[in-house]
Structure formats: C-alpha cells, structure tokens
Amino acid sequence: MIGTLEENKMKASFLITLLMFVGMTIALQHSLQAQQHDTGQINIQNGSVNGKIEIMKMNTMELSQHTVRHNSYGAMNMTPQTRLATDEYTNIVVYLEGQSLKRESQRAHFHSQIDQRNAEFIPHVLAVIRGTVVDFINRDNVYHNVFSFSPAKKFNIGRRPTGQAVPVVMDKPGIVEVFCDIHSNMSAYIVVLDNDYFTQPDRQGNYSIDRIPIGTYTLKAWHEHLSSQEQPITISPNSTTTINFVME
Amino acid sequence: MKRYFLVLVLASLTSTATAQLHCWGIFDFEARKGGKDSGLETNGLPNEYPQLNLQQLHLFIEGDISPTISFTAKLANDPAKALDFKSIEIQLAYVSFSRIFGDALSISLGRIMTPFGTFSKRQLPSENPFIGQPLFFSYSQNISPLTGYLNPQVAYPSGTQYGNLYGNRLTTIYTCGYYTGVGANGYFFDKLLEYDVALMNAPLSSATGDYNIDKELAFHGRAALHPAIWGTLGVSYATGSYMQPSSYSKDFEEEYASLNNFKQSTYGIDLLLSYLYFEVNAEYIMNRFDAPYILYTPLNQYDNGYAIGFSRTFDSYEYLIDAKLESPFFPGLYLALRYNYLTFNSIMDPRAGYSSYYYNNTFPWDRNVLRSAIGIGYKPERSVLIKLGYERTAVDTQPVPDLAIWGCAVVVTIQ
Numbered sequence: 013m014i015g016t017l018e019e020n021k022m023k024a025s026f027l028i029t030l031l032m033f034v035g036m037t038i039a040l041q042h043s044l045q046a047q048q049h050d051t052g053q054i055n056i057q058n059g060s061v062n063g064k065i066e067i068m069k070m071n072t073m074e075l076s077q078h079t080v081r082h083n084s085y086g087a088m089n090m091t092p093q094t095r096l097a098t099d100e101y102t103n104i105v106v107y108l109e110g111q112s113l114k115r116e117s118q119r120a121h122f123h124s125q126i127d128q129r130n131a132e133f134i135p136h137v138l139a140v141i142r143g144t145v146v147d148f149i150n151r152d153n154v155y156h157n158v159f160s161f162s163p164a165k166k167f168n169i170g171r172r173p174t175g176q177a178v179p180v181v182m183d184k185p186g187i188v189e190v191f192c193d194i195h196s197n198m199s200a201y202i203v204v205l206d207n208d209y210f211t212q213p214d215r216q217g218n219y220s221i222d223r224i225p226i227g228t229y230t231l232k233a234w235h236e237h238l239s240s241q242e243q244p245i246t247i248s249p250n251s252t253t254t255i256n257f258v259m260e
Numbered sequence: 261m262k263r264y265f266l267v268l269v270l271a272s273l274t275s276t277a278t279a280q281l282h283c284w285g286i287f288d289f290e291a292r293k294g295g296k297d298s299g300l301e302t303n304g305l306p307n308e309y310p311q312l313n314l315q316q317l318h319l320f321i322e323g324d325i326s327p328t329i330s331f332t333a334k335l336a337n338d339p340a341k342a343l344d345f346k347s348i349e350i351q352l353a354y355v356s357f358s359r360i361f362g363d364a365l366s367i368s369l370g371r372i373m374t375p376f377g378t379f380s381k382r383q384l385p386s387e388n389p390f391i392g393q394p395l396f397f398s399y400s401q402n403i404s405p406l407t408g409y410l411n412p413q414v415a416y417p418s419g420t421q422y423g424n425l426y427g428n429r430l431t432t433i434y435t436c437g438y439y440t441g442v443g444a445n446g447y448f449f450d451k452l453l454e455y456d457v458a459l460m461n462a463p464l465s466s467a468t469g470d471y472n473i474d475k476e477l478a479f480h481g482r483a484a485l486h487p488a489i490w491g492t493l494g495v496s497y498a499t500g501s502y503m504q505p506s507s508y509s510k511d512f513e514e515e516y517a518s519l520n521n522f523k524q525s526t527y528g529i530d531l532l533l534s535y536l537y538f539e540v541n542a543e544y545i546m547n548r549f550d551a552p553y554i555l556y557t558p559l560n561q562y563d564n565g566y567a568i569g570f571s572r573t574f575d576s577y578e579y580l581i582d583a584k585l586e587s588p589f590f591p592g593l594y595l596a597l598r599y600n601y602l603t604f605n606s607i608m609d610p611r612a613g614y615s616s617y618y619y620n621n622t623f624p625w626d627r628n629v630l631r632s633a634i635g636i637g638y639k640p641e642r643s644v645l646i647k648l649g650y651e652r653t654a655v656d657t658q659p660v661p662d663l664a665i666w667g668c669a670v671v672v673t674i675q
Contacts, residue, residue, distance in 0.1 A: 161641055173489050
C-alpha cells in the first residue's frame, strides 16, 4: 500500500511537471506568435539595404529647367518656385519587390497628404502603401481641380475651397499621375506600392531601408523622367547590403 | 539725326539672352457637317459636305531666361484661314518680366493677347468645351475699316444676307485676339483685385495687330475682383481708332480732319462662378463704332463728294453664357452649353440724308444673331480630348439651317 502511495505521488508529480511544461510551451508559443503579429514580421531575423543614387549631371540640369517653366498665359499669375537640381533626389522612390513581401502592413489605412500651394503640388512625389488615404488640401486662395486618369486610380475631386481636405483611397498598386485642370503646369506622382519596404532618398541621394526579412528580392529605383533601375538583392540575417544606382 | 540717335540707344540696350526651350503643342483634328453657309462664323470653310480639317494647330515655345524673365511664342495656323496651311504665322511672341514689384507688377512685351474680357483666359482649345470660336469674336458686322457703314439694304436692295460689304467687315473682337504692344498685370490686396492692361497697335476689331496701321495706339484693359474663391467679377474697356487709309477713306479724312476721330470703344462685364464640378461664365459686351455713314451707292473712288455721309455711332450688344458640368463619377467626362446673342441698335435710314421721305425710317444696322450650342467631351488621357458638338444659329429669331454645324473633334496636346 505504502509503495503504491509513493508510486502514485511520483506519478502525480510527473504528470503535474509534464502539464506545466506543456502549458509553458504553449504559452511561450502564443507569446512568440503574438510578438510576431505585433511587429508585423514573418521572420525575426532581418537585414537592411542602403546606398547612394546619382543622377547624371546633364540630366540634373535638364530636370531643373524642366520644372521651372512659367505658367502659360491664361493661368493665374503664380510663378512656381524654382526647384533645385538636388531636390530631384527626393523625387526618387526606392522600393523592394518580392512575392513574400506582399502582405498587409500597419502602414496601410494611414493618411498621407498632398498640398496645393502656390500652384504646385507638395510633395511632388509621394510613395504610399496600397490602401493609404491621400488627403488633397488646397492651400491657395484660387481653385485647383485635382484629377487623375491613371489606371491605378481614376478620380476627379473638382474645385475645392481653401483648406478643405478631400480624401482619396489609393487601392491599387501603380503610378498615379495627378494634375490640375486649371493650372496645366501642376503635376504630382503617387507611387502606390504593395508593401512598406520603400523610401525616398535625402537631398544628397542617400537612402536606407531597414528591417527587411531575409530572402531574395528585386530592389528598384523610380523617377518620373529617368529610366527606372533595378537590381536583385539577397538579404541575409543581420546584414547590411549596399547598392548604388546611377540614373540617366 | 534723332532717328539715328534712337537706333544707337536701342542698339546699346540689346544683349543676347539664352534659355533652354520647352516646346509643346495642340493638334485638333475635326470632322464637320453643316449648312452650306456654316463656315461663316468659323473658318470660312463651308460644311455643306462632310469636311475633315485641322481647326487648331498650335506650337508653343517657352523658355526661362532667368527665374523672373521668360519668353513665350506660339506658331499656329489662323483659324480664319484654316484651309490654307501656308498661313502658319507667329501669333504670340513676348518676353515677360514677372514679379517686378512682387504680385503688383509683371510686364509683357511683344505680340500678346488682349486682356479684354475673358477671351484670353479661355482660348486654349483643350479647355474650350466647344467646336469653333465663340460667336461674337468671329461674326462679321456691317462696319468696314475702309468705308465705314454702308447699309446693305441700300447697297443691295435685293437683300444680301449676313452683310456683304465693300472692303473688310469688322468683328467686335478680332477672332484670335493677338496684338502687338506692351502689357502690365498684377494683383493687389492679397489677390483680391487683379488688373491687366495693355497699349496695343490696334483696336479690338483689327486683325492687323502687328503694326500700327491706325496711326495711334489703342488701349485694352480689364480689372477683376476675386471676393471669394468661387467667384470673379471683371470689367473691361478698350478703345482705339480703326479706320484705315484708302482711296475711300481719304474723303472722310478731308471731312473729319483725321481718321483717328473714328473710334471703336468697347465695354465689358464678365462673371465667373464655379464650385466643385460646375462652372458658369457670363459676359456682356457693349461695342460702339464711330463710323462714316454712307449716303450713296455704289461707292467707288470716283464718287468723291457723294460718298461722304455723316458720322454716327453704331452699337452692338452681346451676351454670352457658357456652362460646363463635369462628371464626378466618371472622370474626364463633361457636358457644356452655350448661349450667345448679338443685337444692334437702330439707326436712321441713310437715304434720309437726301430725302425727307426716309426721315423717320429707322432700323437695326445689322441682323440679330442668336447662337446656341451643346457639347460633350471626354478625356481618355490627360492629353487627349474627344468632343462632340452641335451648334444652331438663328438670325432675327428665325433659325437658319444653312448656318447650323455639328461635328466631332479629337484634340491632342503634345507635351
């Protein structure tokens, strides 16, 4: 009997220990899953890419000149500010493409903004993830008629008073060219992407994209007037890859 | 000696400026059909049989000499001579000095558009909702820069419609609206008040704006209030002498001392209202010609002493309403409507000058014209516009099928 009691105690202890182990394992798994969900990352291990973009000097001058021209007669007398050649670097979008990157992001359903100020769209180029709501706000005391006929998003918000924000959902990936029907020199580009691994370089052309899951992707650079560049890239755990582009 | 001195001064002011040029253009291919006289108000091309033509062919050249100095030129076929592509001409060529005193002053020198009315604000065909030009800018009236007024009822007792006349007839505003001169424009009070004035070589009705055939400079101007973003109220005024030297007009000159005493004076009020997808533009223009009044016909250079009449004022009143509605659900689609009415004051029968029998006989000096139009446009791309339009004309309230036009057009903007 005594031996039986001892055996039963041991069995009970073993079962309790086993249950605790299983419970802790399940809890740890849940915790990890929850953590993964919170961070929005498939892999805990990731890497980054950075580099510098160079625009050929001649093109830089042409781009600068191209964006300076005055309004034609008939438009309101607003002379757009001269855009410096170095500003063109900020109009480049660098982004990653890859099947495993196509997923919803926390940056979806965010609001971004394009102002119409002094007969210009500001910013001139905006990169967003699919699902982003872009608010168009007229900051001038004259009308602008913002529209796009791009397949990625066709819309016409009409003439809107000063200060009124008009939301437009960018629900398809692609390039959305935006214009004003009243001021023919006004234009803007919205680059709608499938994932949130993108950036726009600083005025020196430097760019960096962090927290990229390990894998093989295509790194692309886009500019409205220049030939797009692309290069395959493999992201290794905890590594930084440097890729420079020359755009012509 | 003075002349040489002036040339030297001007030569010393010249310098070479370089600028990178940007070119863009508008190409308008149209198919038309209409009444046998329907070319009257547009390009002289009768539409009795189906026609294909290029109504608009414009090449713009723009360049920035500096951040505040720019050059603009436009090569185009004259819509009034669209049949003849040898008539490609430089319609615009001017240098702009922007923001000389901030928003208050900018200056343009060269061949520029008249600031009168809203014509200069809406002349790009891609923004023009209709086929062809507005009526009052191209409809010819019974005033000639060579002979003044010659009543067609007297000259052509059998009745000649739409006013055939010796010499050229005049429009209220020259069809294309281009003149050579110097213009100034700007804004005051945080863009509440806008002004745009110019000294030109010619009055509004003259197509010969590239040199001063009328002996004295003409004034064209407009001031506009922008009390709210949705509304603009403008007033315009233009004046200048329009009679041109000829074998006929030398007789008038003898009698009236100078042809400059015959003036064209034009007053205009315009209103622009717009909100969301709707835009309406209304304009009223009162035009006055001081003109010689011909007594006898036929008039020729041997009729000295008989051809001279007396000076009278000939008024016309013009009303325009344009409305445009864009589709909020189908980007690029719009519907547009136009109502345009031109009417004339009454004058004394010129035969009253030699017979009291006609003394109480008065009649309008030209026939009232009503034009209404409807157009539908669609832009599949930003630079491509497809238009369908129909235009109906009535003279003295009677519809004239011969003047009706329908047509379609494809307008391509090449950036």
